[in-house]
Amino acid sequence: MKRPMFASIGPFFLNESRCERLSMKVIPLNCNHCSAPLEVAAKAKFVTCGFCKTRLSIQQTGSTYSTEVLEDLKEATEQIARDVEAIKHSATIERLDRQWERDRMSHMVTNKHGQHSLPTKGGAMVVGGMVVGFGILWTVIATGISTAASSMGAPGVFRIIPMVFPLFGVLFVGFGIFNIVSMLKKSEAYESRHRDYMQKRRELVSKQRQLDDDS
Numbered sequence: 001m002k003r004p005m006f007a008s009i010g011p012f013f014l015n016e017s018r019c020e021r022l023s024m025k026v027i028p029l030n031c032n033h034c035s036a037p038l039e040v041a042a043k044a045k046f047v048t049c050g051f052c053k054t055r056l057s058i059q060q061t062g063s064t065y066s067t068e069v070l071e072d073l074k075e076a077t078e079q080i081a082r083d084v085e086a087i088k089h090s091a092t093i094e095r096l097d098r099q100w101e102r103d104r105m106s107h108m109v110t111n112k113h114g115q116h117s118l119p120t121k122g123g124a125m126v127v128g129g130m131v132v133g134f135g136i137l138w139t140v141i142a143t144g145i146s147t148a149a150s151s152m153g154a155p156g157v158f159r160i161i162p163m164v165f166p167l168f169g170v171l172f173v174g175f176g177i178f179n180i181v182s183m184l185k186k187s188e189a190y191e192s193r194h195r196d197y198m199q200k201r202r203e204l205v206s207k208q209r210q211l212d213d214d215s
């Protein structure tokens with residue numbers, strides 16, 4: 001079968017059009033996607049491959065040129081952005097933890113043995129309750145003693161001292177109640193701060209997980 005005539009003159013036309021384009025500086029390149037040869041004007045930054053239609057960016061390193069698939073570049077850029085976001089995010093969590101550590105220390109209460117601990121409602125009730133109990137016991141016993149003393153008809157100053165005696169117990173009861181109230185307030189404040197911190201941290205961690213899943 002005889003070949004159609006235009007098939008044999010095809011390359012000639014192609015060469016001719018190449019010659020026309022020689023007037024501007026052209027660099028030979030290969031498509032990074034299908035490795036087809038490309039000819040690109042020297043100053044071009046982007047080219048679309050005529051064979052596979054891939055959009056390419058043109059990279060120049062010294063006197064050598066190469067192409068990179070634009071989607072790959074975009075992908076790499078987005079990956080970096082995600083990584084940076086994830087790093088920033090974990091730094092935020094660390095900062096929150098450090099801040100909380102300082103905050104926690106500021107809520108510490110010191111007992112009479114110089115030990116630091118966090119205020120709890122249970123602790124407030126136990127310590128304050130002991131003081132109140134001691135005060136009640138003191139009042140009851142001291143009242144009994146002073147009643148007995150006055151009934152025995154102790155003279156002068158011995159009659160006044162036993163009346164003052166039970167008052168110390170009442171003071172203790174008052175001090176114990178004050179202690180309970182103030183410790184409860186402290187533990188309330190601490191618990192509320194702790195809840196805020198936990199809430200914030202949970203949010204940050206779940207966002208971190210989301211970022212990790214995305215990348």
Ligand SMILES: [Zn+2]
Pocket residue numbers: 031032033034035036049050051052053054
């Ligand atoms: Zn191509």
